[in-house]
Amino acid sequence: MSTGLRELKKRQTRQAISDTATRLFLERGFEAVTIAEIAVAAQVAKMTVTNYFPRKEDLALDFHETFRDSLAAALESRREGESALAGLRRAYLEAVAQEGALAGFSGPAFARMIISSPTLAARLRELHEQREDALAEALAAETGVPAGALAPRAVAALLAAAHRTLFQYAVDLTLAGRTHGEIADALTKAADEVFALLEPSLADYAVRTAE
Template sequence: MTTPGLRARKKQQTKEQISHRATELFLARGFDKVTIAEIAAAADVAKMTVTNYFPRKEDLALDLGPVFTGQLAAVVRGRAPGESALAALRAAYLAAVEAQDPVIGFSGKPFATMITDSPALVARLREFHEVRETVLAEVLAEETGAAPGDITPRVAAAQLAGVQRVLFEEILRRSLAGESGDDIATALLGYARAAFDALEPGLGEYAVR
């Protein structure tokens, strides 16, 4: 009998296999030119299996979407006692730059080109940024005990997520230009420090645990 743990692992392996094969096809031929049927054939699964795991074709390419949209909120929820939301997000972002984390945009020129060449992927990425900001605003409201209708959490989320969106787009721009990950990381460390410093006067004491 297959255990629940084994079933879950097999499902995850299937999902990863589908995503991996899809990405290979997208990089080779462009996102818009690849069909779901071709992805299913490459992954050796039924077409319905692909759509069951990935209802939207865009999410085959942007499979880190769920991590991306929840990332800022998770950092704020996990901040240390005495730490503000801004300080937690700053530290997490700088660590992600040092690690050249794909979630914040380190993907290399081929992947960056695949995204920017597809209007569908550009639109989906825009949705992810918007969702991430909304989720962050909800968490900030909870963490600060904001009254219903208080606009402060939304304003703070717009600033905190907005900075990271600008930095994401800078990584994307530099990736398209063919810069190496190391060179991009070096530049981004400086940009990120300046960006977060600019938020310090207004948000340095906001949402302190």
């Protein structure tokens, strides 16, 4: 089997395991489902499940790696002349337009599963914190200051808090029964309000210059 086909097979297996686990979690609740039951339902060995997903929570929050790195990636992709704030704001609005999971889009059943599980709620909080830490490291590198310097940590905290607030708003709207289109409209307006609050302090911070 070629390397390409082998990697495709791995991705397909991983996705099948995640899909099976999510179905079981939605049917019975996160805490009630075991790794062994997921393995049986997915027709793989228990070790295969844990090899792909060392933490049970990440079977439900399968986007954890992308989520953790998303703000740092948005910083890296900002355009010439864009500040960190402007770049992250643009990336956020693009995620909203795509109705993506990174902006908090899901279905009501999935949202209820997350908030009803203390384990998943804690894991989501942890991912928000890790995303903030990754952004702080990226900001320090971008601005040429030592890792752990206060300014990039403070800026990361503000930007991550804005994203966390908007993410929770998306969850709240989902639980209220709003459609994805309605949620997207509401988040677009909310983003204007939330990010505008940061402009007086951050409009000129970490502006990308021509290389």
